Amino acid sequence: MKSNFEFLNKYWETLAKIGETAESYLYNDPNACIYKLGMFAERLVQEIFANEGLDEPDYDNTHANRIKILKREGLIDRGGRIDDILYSLRMKRNDAVHKYEDSVDTAKSLLRMAFRLAVWFMEVYGDYSFKAPDFVMPQNEPIPDYESIIKGLEEQLAKAAKAEPVATATDGSSAKDRADKSAQVTEAMELSEAETRLHEAGVASNRESACRGEYVPGPCTHRPSHHESWEHPKSVV
DSSP, X not given: OOOTTGGGGGTOHHHHHHHHHHHHHTTTOHHHHHHHHHHHHHHHHHHHHHHHTOOOOSSSOOHHHHHHHHHHTTSSOTTSHHHHHHHHHHHHHHHHHHSXXXXXXXXXXXXXXXXXXXXXXXXXXXXXXOOOOXXXXXXXXXXXXXXXHHHHHHHHHHTOOOOOOOOOTTTTOOHHHHHHHHHHHHHTOOOOHHHHHHHHHHHHHHHHHHHHTOOOOOOOSOOOTTOXXXXXXXXXX
C-alpha cells in the first residue's frame, strides 16, 4: 500500500521516509511506530527552522525548546491545534521510551495526527494549492520480507542529511502569508473521536503546564537500544 506520507517526497524525502517507517511498524511494533511519529514531528520542526532561516538555539537545543521558539516567532499558534498535535506526538514518544507505550489504537490515532500535521506543513510551506489525499489506515496484512524492509528504511534514515532550506511553490511568500494560510488550514482541520481524546488530553496538559509557568523538557536521551534520537541516530546492525 502507498504510504500516506508519500506526497512529502516532492520536497522533503526524509520526512516522507520517517512517516513510511512509522506506518511499517504499526502492527508489528506499535511502540516503535509511536517513537517514529515523535521523530517525524521533530524533523518537521527542524524543516520549519531551515525554511524560515532560523538558527537553532546554542543552549537547550531540544525539540521542546525549538517548538517554544516557533511559538514565540508566531509561526505556530500558542495553544492552537498544531501546537497541541506537536505536544501529543512529543509526549507520547516520551511514553514510548519511559512507559513502553505500545497500544495499536494509540499508534493509529497518532498516525492520523501526524498525517494532518504533514498536510498542514505541505499547505503552508510546500504549495498553497495542494489538495490533500484521503488518509488510509494501513491494513494489518502479512508483509513479505518485513525485517529486510524495516532494515532498509532504518538504514536510509541513518544516512539522512540535516534539514536544509528547499525551493518550493511557496517561495516568495511572506511570513504573514504563511501565518494566514496556517490559520486557514488549521481552521478546516477536523479530528476523529479518538484523535480528539488525545488532542484534548494534550490541550489540558499543555495549558496546565503553561499556566504554572513550567518548562516541559524534550525527549530524554535514555532510550531502549532499538530506538534512536533524531540528532543521534543509531546505525542498523
